[in-house]
Amino acid sequence: MNHWSLALGLVLGVLALREATAHTHHLHNAQKEREADGTRTPRDHGHYSNGEHNADFDHEAILGSVKDAEEYDQLPAMEAKRRLEILLVKMDRDNDKHIDRKELHSWILRSFRMLSEEESSERMDEVDEDEDGYVTWAEYIAETYGIKDPEDQQLLDQEDQVEEQRLLREDRQLFNAADKNIDGRLDDMEFLAFSHPEESPDMLPIILQQTLEEKDTNSDGLIDFQEYIGDKGKEQDREWLLTEKDKFDNDHDKDGNGILDRNEILAWVVPTNE
Numbered sequence: 001m002n003h004w005s006l007a008l009g010l011v012l013g014v015l016a017l018r019e020a021t022a023h024t025h026h027l028h029n030a031q032k033e034r035e036a037d038g039t040r041t042p043r044d045h046g047h048y049s050n051g052e053h054n055a056d057f058d059h060e061a062i063l064g065s066v067k068d069a070e071e072y073d074q075l076p077a078m079e080a081k082r083r084l085e086i087l088l089v090k091m092d093r094d095n096d097k098h099i100d101r102k103e104l105h106s107w108i109l110r111s112f113r114m115l116s117e118e119e120s121s122e123r124m125d126e127v128d129e130d131e132d133g134y135v136t137w138a139e140y141i142a143e144t145y146g147i148k149d150p151e152d153q154q155l156l157d158q159e160d161q162v163e164e165q166r167l168l169r170e171d172r173q174l175f176n177a178a179d180k181n182i183d184g185r186l187d188d189m190e191f192l193a194f195s196h197p198e199e200s201p202d203m204l205p206i207i208l209q210q211t212l213e214e215k216d217t218n219s220d221g222l223i224d225f226q227e228y229i230g231d232k233g234k235e236q237d238r239e240w241l242l243t244e245k246d247k248f249d250n251d252h253d254k255d256g257n258g259i260l261d262r263n264e265i266l267a268w269v270v271p272t273n274e
């Protein structure tokens, strides 16, 4: 396989993988970019905008850095090609001059991790107001919610702020779970777990708990199809319902018993955890 077709295969692979991992970064992320269906998507935003393919996303997925991807786009063609070849050699772990699916998959996961770290550290710079290298809860809510006085959280106690209150409550749970040494502030590693809980195994219990609080209306610790689609199911047409049912049955309900248990729920909201 020559380099050109390798590179092409790589990009196609990224696109295919993107489909497979599209859900990975949706839920429970402190990025505050909620979609209509209640999920959050920091990463695959803008991959296709208005039906047009956004190549930046692919470059980020390969390079693992928004900054590097921007720099890459400025390079002369020859230099871009040279750097891509260096990357391909790195990806080719068993050195057979061929990038197989497994190698590509682990490379992209590595890139996503690096992108999360980059995002997290940029976000930390914004939030860490006094620049002491730690994020306190007060700093976080001041920057994110505009709440200047932590004692004054009743500011959010108005009825039109139900969604904000829920986000604030979830953030507080995540903050406490991420604060490993319980000193009331997050260092850079703790902040990474807080801002990207889906990538941190220790955070999975809290993600599960929050998913159940949101979806498990009969509180049996399981999610059935009605709970899975939630209230929004009422406004949708039959075709939408069939698509969701198909996803539920074939993607999420692995043992086919018609209901999602703990492991099936986690595999759904954090697919890379499978």
Ligand SMILES: [Ca+2]
Binding pocket: 128, 129, 130, 131, 132, 133, 134, 135, 136, 139
């Ligand atoms: Ca600070």
Ligand SMILES: [Ca+2]
Binding pocket: 179, 180, 181, 182, 183, 184, 185, 186, 187, 190
């Ligand atoms: Ca801490």
Ligand SMILES: [Ca+2]
Binding pocket: 216, 217, 218, 219, 220, 221, 222, 223, 224, 227
């Ligand atoms: Ca239930």
Ligand SMILES: [Ca+2]
Binding pocket: 253, 254, 255, 256, 257, 258, 259, 260, 261, 264
């Ligand atoms: Ca099941």
